[in-house]
Amino acid sequence: MTESATTLADTLREQIIAGGFAPGTRLSEAALAARLGVSRNTLREAFRVLAQHRLVEHVPNRGVSVVSPTTADVVDIYRARRLIECGVLRSASPLHPAVAAMRLALERAEAAVEADDWAAVGTANMGFHRALIALSDSPRLERAHGQLAAELRLAFLAIDDPESLHRPFVLRNRAVLDALTGEGPDAAADALERYLVDSERLVLGAYSRMGRS
Amino acid sequence: MTESATTLADTLREQIIAGGFAPGTRLSEAALAARLGVSRNTLREAFRVLAQHRLVEHVPNRGVSVVSPTTADVVDIYRARRLIECGVLRSASPLHPAVAAMRLALERAEAAVEADDWAAVGTANMGFHRALIALSDSPRLERAHGQLAAELRLAFLAIDDPESLHRPFVLRNRAVLDALTGEGPDAAADALERYLVDSERLVLGAYSRMGRS
DNA sequence: GCATATTTGTCCGTATGTATA
DNA sequence: CTATACATACGGACAAATATG
Numbered sequence: 001m002t003e004s005a006t007t008l009a010d011t012l013r014e015q016i017i018a019g020g021f022a023p024g025t026r027l028s029e030a031a032l033a034a035r036l037g038v039s040r041n042t043l044r045e046a047f048r049v050l051a052q053h054r055l056v057e058h059v060p061n062r063g064v065s066v067v068s069p070t071t072a073d074v075v076d077i078y079r080a081r082r083l084i085e086c087g088v089l090r091s092a093s094p095l096h097p098a099v100a101a102m103r104l105a106l107e108r109a110e111a112a113v114e115a116d117d118w119a120a121v122g123t124a125n126m127g128f129h130r131a132l133i134a135l136s137d138s139p140r141l142e143r144a145h146g147q148l149a150a151e152l153r154l155a156f157l158a159i160d161d162p163e164s165l166h167r168p169f170v171l172r173n174r175a176v177l178d179a180l181t182g183e184g185p186d187a188a189a190d191a192l193e194r195y196l197v198d199s200e201r202l203v204l205g206a207y208s209r210m211g212r213s
Numbered sequence: 214m215t216e217s218a219t220t221l222a223d224t225l226r227e228q229i230i231a232g233g234f235a236p237g238t239r240l241s242e243a244a245l246a247a248r249l250g251v252s253r254n255t256l257r258e259a260f261r262v263l264a265q266h267r268l269v270e271h272v273p274n275r276g277v278s279v280v281s282p283t284t285a286d287v288v289d290i291y292r293a294r295r296l297i298e299c300g301v302l303r304s305a306s307p308l309h310p311a312v313a314a315m316r317l318a319l320e321r322a323e324a325a326v327e328a329d330d331w332a333a334v335g336t337a338n339m340g341f342h343r344a345l346i347a348l349s350d351s352p353r354l355e356r357a358h359g360q361l362a363a364e365l366r367l368a369f370l371a372i373d374d375p376e377s378l379h380r381p382f383v384l385r386n387r388a389v390l391d392a393l394t395g396e397g398p399d400a401a402a403d404a405l406e407r408y409l410v411d412s413e414r415l416v417l418g419a420y421s422r423m424g425r426s
Numbered sequence: 427g428c429a430t431a432t433t434t435g436t437c438c439g440t441a442t443g444t445a446t447a
Numbered sequence: 448c449t450a451t452a453c454a455t456a457c458g459g460a461c462a463a464a465t466a467t468g
Contacts, residue, residue: 003273004456005261029434039457041254044435045261048218052265058219061434061464080353083304087296140293144357217436242454252437257455274444274454 005045008038012046016055016066017150023068023158027056054151069155071207077152078200082193084145085132090189092135094181101131102177109170118162125166126153128173132192159206169199218258221251225259229268229279230363236281236371240269267364282368284420290365291413295406297358298345303402305348307394314344315390322383331375338379339366341386345405372419382412 015021033043051058057067069077109124126149133145156165172195180188228234246256264271270280282290322337339362346358369378385408393401 006271030432040434041257041458042456044254045258048258048261049265052262062466063434076351076353079349079351080357083300083349083351083354084296087300091296136292136296138289138292138296140289140361141296144293148353253454254438255436276454 004038005042006049008036008042009046009049012050013053013055013150016050017153019157021066023066023154026063026065029063053147055154067151067154068158069151071204073151074155074200074203074207077148077155078196078203080148081145081152082196084141084148085129085196086189086193088133088136088141089176089180089192090185092180092185092188094184096135098131098134099177099181101134102128105131106170106173106177109166109173113167113170118166121166121170122153122156122162125169125173132176155203155207159203159210161206165202165206168202169195172198217251218255219262221249221255222259222262225263226266226268226363229263230366232370234279236279236367239276239278242276266360268367280364280367281371282364284417286364287368287413287416287420290361290368291409291416293361294358294365295409297354297361298342298409299402299406301346301349301354302389302393302405303398305393305398305401307397309348311344311347312390312394314347315341318344319383319386319390322379322386326380326383331379334379334383335366335369335375338382338386345389368416368420372416372423374419378415378419381415382408385411 021027027047029040029043033040036043047056047058047064050056051064054067056064058064105124105127109121109128112118112120112124129149130142130146133142136142156162159165172191176188176191176195179191234240240260242253242256242260246253249256260269260271260277263269264277268280269277271277318337318340322334322341325331325333325337342362343355343359346355349355369375372378385404389401389404389408392404
């Protein structure tokens with residue numbers, strides 16, 4: 001039972017990203033510790049990790065709750081994504097092994113579209129962009145991007161209309177990959193930039209229709 | 214005395230970055246907790262935060278120690294810095310208020326050179342690059358860059374030759390700023406790219422002379 | 427506005443497993 | 448191989464802050 005705090009943080013992260021706790025939910029220490037069979041102290045250590053990952057918010061004397069990204073958060077997340085993802089792509093080699101991982105994720109997404117499984121489309125799309133970052137061979141960039149992706153996932157959960165969020169972008173990912181192998185990194189980066197601008201617009205539109213702050 | 218874990222993490226971070234604990238030092242939780250006047254549980258929560266910031270390393274059943282970046286870490290840190298800093302600069306406006314902060318940091322560095330205060334030169338140089346990232350108006354990019362800077366600081370501490378590390382780059386920062394206000398963002402980004410390549414080479418050279426892994 | 431109940435923040439004592447001398 | 452030291456995790460306790468009636 002060593003290192004249970006880290007393991008606990010991992011399982012909690014998966015649960016949150018999978019939608020097990022709705023954005024905004026307060027997570028009571030005593031209740032969760034009892035439900036998970038761990039002590040409050042161990043749970044609090046896990047909370048610190050998740051708070052650093054920006055998955056939960058820690059308000060002094062009022063405990064932690066699952067974050068619910070604001071429009072300002074969404075704007076910032078996409079700004080950072082554009083800079084990192086397009087930057088990686090622009091200086092990437094079309095011969096990099098990660099290109100195969102991108103293709104695999106894309107095929108998974110296309111299969112999930114056929115099966116009308118929009119949640120699977122969302123995770124496959126995320127996998128495409130994770131593979132894209134792997135083109136950089138930089139663990140730190142992958143870590144930074146992973147945090148952005150996790151936060152964005154919470155925004156998607158708050159919207160809760162996976163088809164309109166994910167379906168249009170399978171084709172766009174295909175275009176990015178084709179541009180990378182066909183026309184080269186710069187064309188691919190331009191396509192990705194347009195992709196991210198449109199995706200941000202979609203999310204913000206859904207937010208404004210929900211009357212979110 | 215609420216929220217002492219976060220405060221504790223902040224003070225520990227400052228102590229580590231200031232060189233209060235040499236890279237590689239093992240931090241015994243019992244001893245440190247006694248010295249700082251906090252309980253082990255509180256200290257452990259602070260450790261989790263610092264581990265996420267990559268300032269300390271958490272080895273299961275062997276406690277935490279101050280990290281000592283390897284050559285691979287240094288290469289990765291500079292790769293990430295080039296992508297983020299140059300990307301920010303390339304799409305920055307020379308009229309952004311952060312330019313004034315860059316100028317201020319630069320003047321502080323130049324004054325510290327006159328005073329032969331190399332530690333101050335180092336912090337002022339860091340401040341220049343922090344202000345540079347502020348050009349992006351992105352809290353998340355600032356956070357990501359701050360983590361890279363803190364890690365790099367540990368590498369500088371391990372080398373412990375602040376004059377040769379920091380002195381040459383005051384002039385280079387001046388060149389970056391002048392290029393930004395004079396020739397525009399693209400020229401500034403090119404100058405910054407050359408800066409970072411040379412800085413990485415200097416650090417790696419010092420590492421190889423130390424016989425580091 | 428006040429009193430009560432709940433929850434968090436912190437600390438202590440202790441048991442267990444792991445690594446090291 | 449034994450013994451020691453230490454990290455890890457648990458449970459209980461209490462003060463402080465917050466929320467609720």
